[in-house]
Amino acid sequence: MVRHKNRYILLEVKEIGRSDRSHLKLKEPSLYTAILKMVEKLHGDFGVAAIRAGFVAKYINQHTRTGIIRCRRGPHKLISSCIPFIKMVEDKIVSLNMLYVGATLRHCFGFLRNYQLKKFNEYCVSLNSEEEKAALREVMMSFEKLADRL
Amino acid sequence: MANSFYIDLSLKFPDPYGSEVSPVYFKKNITEALCQLFGEVSSAVDIDLLKFDKEGRRGILRVPKSHYVKLRSSLTLASRYEGTVCCYIIHKVSPFLLGLQGDSRNYNH
Numbered sequence: 001m002v003r004h005k006n007r008y009i010l011l012e013v014k015e016i017g018r019s020d021r022s023h024l025k026l027k028e029p030s031l032y033t034a035i036l037k038m039v040e041k042l043h044g045d046f047g048v049a050a051i052r053a054g055f056v057a058k059y060i061n062q063h064t065r066t067g068i069i070r071c072r073r074g075p076h077k078l079i080s081s082c083i084p085f086i087k088m089v090e091d092k093i094v095s096l097n098m099l100y101v102g103a104t105l106r107h108c109f110g111f112l113r114n115y116q117l118k119k120f121n122e123y124c125v126s127l128n129s130e131e132e133k134a135a136l137r138e139v140m141m142s143f144e145k146l147a148d149r150l
Numbered sequence: 151m152a153n154s155f156y157i158d159l160s161l162k163f164p165d166p167y168g169s170e171v172s173p174v175y176f177k178k179n180i181t182e183a184l185c186q187l188f189g190e191v192s193s194a195v196d197i198d199l200l201k202f203d204k205e206g207r208r209g210i211l212r213v214p215k216s217h218y219v220k221l222r223s224s225l226t227l228a229s230r231y232e233g234t235v236c237c238y239i240i241h242k243v244s245p246f247l248l249g250l251q252g253d254s255r256n257y258n259h
Contacts, residue, residue, distance in 0.1 A: 039189075040189070041189060041190060042189045042190050042191050043188065043189040043191060043192075044185065044186055044187045044188040044189035044192070045186060045187050046187055046188050046189070047188075047189055081191075
């Protein structure tokens, strides 16, 4: 058997009309269904069948509004071509921004760590007490649970 | 080599005196079949209906070479025309329009 190659796509979900620093709460499967619907619209039944195997999409962090997709190498092109066209997730008007496409979770987490660290430093400017900073750090920089969810 | 294919096909219904088919609806149904299977990206391609015979529900399509396989597979899987069951029968395909004119099967010796 030949092993399956995967691609991991990191996304940023921007809600239109709200500031970049506000939280964005989304349900777990809403990103998955939004992507699947758009693939069906643009690439039809063939596209849905092609991406279905091994496709996981999770919204992971409401503070930095990031999501991660795991899909098979090959059909990832169908997914990445659809992502810019997604305008609605759960009745919220959003725009999705692709941050990184990686071949391993390790690479993705490396990128995500740097990205979240950058965001954390930006957010810390508005916080005063050390406790608040520690709490925010705890929320933003924990990756252990994430690996289990994918 | 030619960069488009010409397809001679007809639309069949279970009832031989089924609904009347206009050229516009014929083309629309083919585009819908393509859209269903391969989505909006593929259905945006230029497909031309060159000739259409209303009585026999038979026509000639021109499709770019790059989309021939996609069109053919979606014609195979198309099963509905305005809510009624239908199927497409492909009589002949050629990269040249003249190729549809005749072949050795039609020779009268």
